[in-house]
Amino acid sequence: MSREKIVELIEGAVAAAVEAGEIPPVADVSVALERPKRLEHGDWATNLALVLAKHTGARPRQVAEALARHIEPVPGVVSCVEVAGPGFINFRLAPEFVRGILFEIDARGDGFASSDAGGSRRVQVEFVSANPVGPLHVGHGRWAAYGDALVRVMERAGFDVQREFYVNDYGTQVANFGRSISARYMEALGREATFPESGYAGRYIVDIADRIVEEHGEEYADLPDEERSRLFADAEYPRMLESIRATCERMGVGFDVWFSERELYRKGEVERTLAELEERGEAYRSEGALWLKTSEYGDEKDRVLVRSNGEPTYFASDIAYHHDKMLRGFDLVIDIWGADHHGYVARMKAAMDAMGYGAEHLEVILGHLVRLYRAGEPVVMSKRTGDIITLDELLDEVGPDAARYFFLQRTSDSPLDLDIDLARKESPENPVYYVQYAHARICSILRFAAEQGAGDRVPSPRDVALLDTAAEMDLIRKLAELEETVVICARQRAPHRLTKYAEELAALFHVFYRDCRVVTEDEGLTAARMFLVKGVRRVLKITLGLLGVSAPDSM
RNA sequence: GCGCGUGUAGCUCAGUUGGAUAGAGCGAUGGCCUCCGGAGCCAUAGGUCGUGGGUUCGAGUCCCUCCACGCGCGCCA
Structure with missing residues (x-):
């Protein structure tokens, strides 16, 4: 790739300048390389001279010129090196080198733009992890799209990544789920029932109860409430989990591991972790409870x-869970x-430290919520009242491609406004x-x-040398940006940047098409342009694939 | 009150560890189809980057003040 070539040149220049006593030694040169925003500033630029000047108090332009003196154009690769502005060194690539990316795309095929930037670092991404007590809401859809795209991007950037869904199938939520079904069940039979205070009011609970009545009639009516609730909870949460899995599937999101909280308890991992923390002196007893420091x-x-x-x-089981992750x-x-x-982040990171792993092994990304609107009016979403638009309903209306793309357009750390009427227009x-x-x-x-x-x-x-118009060269340059864009997306955990790249590439293609x-x-020109267009198709397909969006042959 | 997040064009939002003249889509206005898909292209208009300070060669980006909005602050999950 061109980036490495330029870094080589700069490193050579730095070494030469250092030897000549013109500048002090420099640690790392590669970070100073960037793509200028404007084409007249070349294909690559470095602000290294500006950074050096800052540390030494020298004049930036003088440093830049000293460095530039030690850089010669490389025939067929770098055609022009110049100092510009306050002290940038700009590099212009030879056109034939720029066009070389087309051959690289052809050679690498679907593997194009993959790199080893991640150094095969083993990473686990846990996302969605919805309680299996109700359908996924739209926010889950956003996190599913984000998490999945992040994994795809990180994989292509050379990380070894696994997707995991944590199933909270233990404790209060599941118990409430069972009690809610139980109450609806009794209501359906015309028996006396009080709906639990913290129950799930959604219509889907009624549907579940009706189904149980249909299949089993009054079979459970005379059981004690608690027993019936537990029975229903245990029987129904796996079904709910299955429907959650199916919804994820609809969005093209699959998980490598479904990790059960219940299993953590069953295997004694929670107990073991707590004992360990106490032994390490990180936990203590007070007021009858066990506390973590x-x-x-x-x-x-x-x-x-x-x-x-x-x-x-x-929190206790969550620590055990993260303990388990680290052991893996x-x-x-x-x-x-x-x-x-x-509000939970600080304590989980603290727990990582307390366990002796170090907080730096845990990264928490907060996916902000989705605010739903209909025709400009906010839609109140609450599991308490059961008034929610489910992810499935959204997918019914706008389809998985639009939903995924929409979710991925914005950074994960800001709220997303989604007007359903607007989104369903397919405009x-x-x-x-x-x-x-x-x-x-x-x-x-x-x-x-x-x-x-x-x-x-x-x-x-x-x-291929016949491809020399501005429209053609701009398009080719954009193709060459995918690999670094993927690396940036992976490092910043920011797959949304890829939507922008996709739009820029598409725009440049449309301009090319016009011109x-x-x-x-002309057979040669036709061959060259078909080669270019195929490269664009390949790159579009890869990019959309990373976003989890389909690339149709016709629409 | 404290903590976290967010304030960039009429609207929705991009903006690599601080870099060169702050971008895109939608909306608005005006243009472009004899010929590979007009779901497209071109042009124009539109900004005190919430406010006020600070750091420096340089700030949308870093630090502090204040304002607005969102979320959190349980022996809930």
Whole structure:
């Protein structure tokens, strides 16, 4: 890749300048390299001279000129090196080197833009992790899209990543679920029932109860309430979990591991972890409860692990869970939580320290919520009242491609406003159609070319050299940006940048399409342009694939 | 009250460890189809980057004040 070539040149110049006594030694050169925003500033630029000047108090431009003196253009690679502005060194690549990316795309195929930037670091990403007591809501959809795209992007950037869904199938939520079904069941039979205070009011609970009545009639009516509730909870949460899995599947999101909280308890991992923390002197007893000294690791106060009634808290099992993750050998664990859990981050990180792993092995990404609107009016969403728009309903209305793309357009750490009426319009306001259209259009061109009998030989470098208009070169340069874009997305945990890349690439293609006819009388030019267009198609497909959005041949 | 997050064009939002003249889509206005898909392209208008200070060669980006909005602050999960 061109980046490495430029870094080489800069490193050489730095070494030469240091030897000549013109500048002090420099640690790392590669970080100072960036793509200028403006084309007239070249293909690559470094602010290294500015950074050096800052440390030494020298004049930035003088440092830049000293460095530039030690850099010679490389025929066929770098055509021009110049000092500009306050002290940037700009590099312009030779056109034939720029065009070389087309051959690279052709050679690497679907593996194009993958790199080893992540160094095969073992990473686990845990996301969605919804309680199996109700359907996924729209916010879950956002986190599913985000987590899944993040994993795809990190994989392509050379991380070894696993997807995990944590199933909270133990404790209060599941118990409430059972009690809610139980109450609806009794109501359906015309028996006396009081709906629990903290029950789930959603319509789906009634549906479940009705189904049980249909299948089993009054079979459970005379059981004690608690027993019936437990029975229903145990029988129904796996079904609910299955439907959650199916919804994720609809969005193209699959998990490598479904990890059960219940299993943690069953295997005694919670007990073991608590004992360990006590042995390490990180936990202590007070007021009849067991506390973790989280305040020693940056949390506001110590937190309860075991209540005075003997019941472990959710925090306790969560620590055991993260203990388990670390035992499984991950270098880094990324948790994606709803933003409403942000008060929980400090204590979980403190727990990582208390266990002796170090908080730096846990990264928490807070997925902000989705605010739903209908025709500009906010939709009140509450599990308490049961008034929610489910993810399935949204998928019914806008389809998985638009939903995923929409969710991925914004950074994860800001709230997302989603107007359902707007989203369901399927109008060009949703850029997913714009990008998909570019792909479909290319496929159409290639179909046309085939009808015309245009050959699809790999063009010679001389043919490819015919690609020299601004529209063609701009498009080619954009193709070369995918790999670094993927790396940035992975490092910043910011897959949303890829939607922007996709739109820019599509836009440049549309401009090219306007300016350049692909199928012409000129065989060499036709071959070259078909080669280019195929490269664009490949890159669009890879990009959309990373986002989890389909790349249709026609629309 | 304390903590976290967010304030960038009329609207929705991008903006690499601080870099060169702050971008895109939608909306608005005006143009472009004899010929590979007009779900497209081109042009124009639109900004004190919430406010006020600070750090420096340089701040949308870093630090502090204040304002607005969202979320959190349980022996809930």
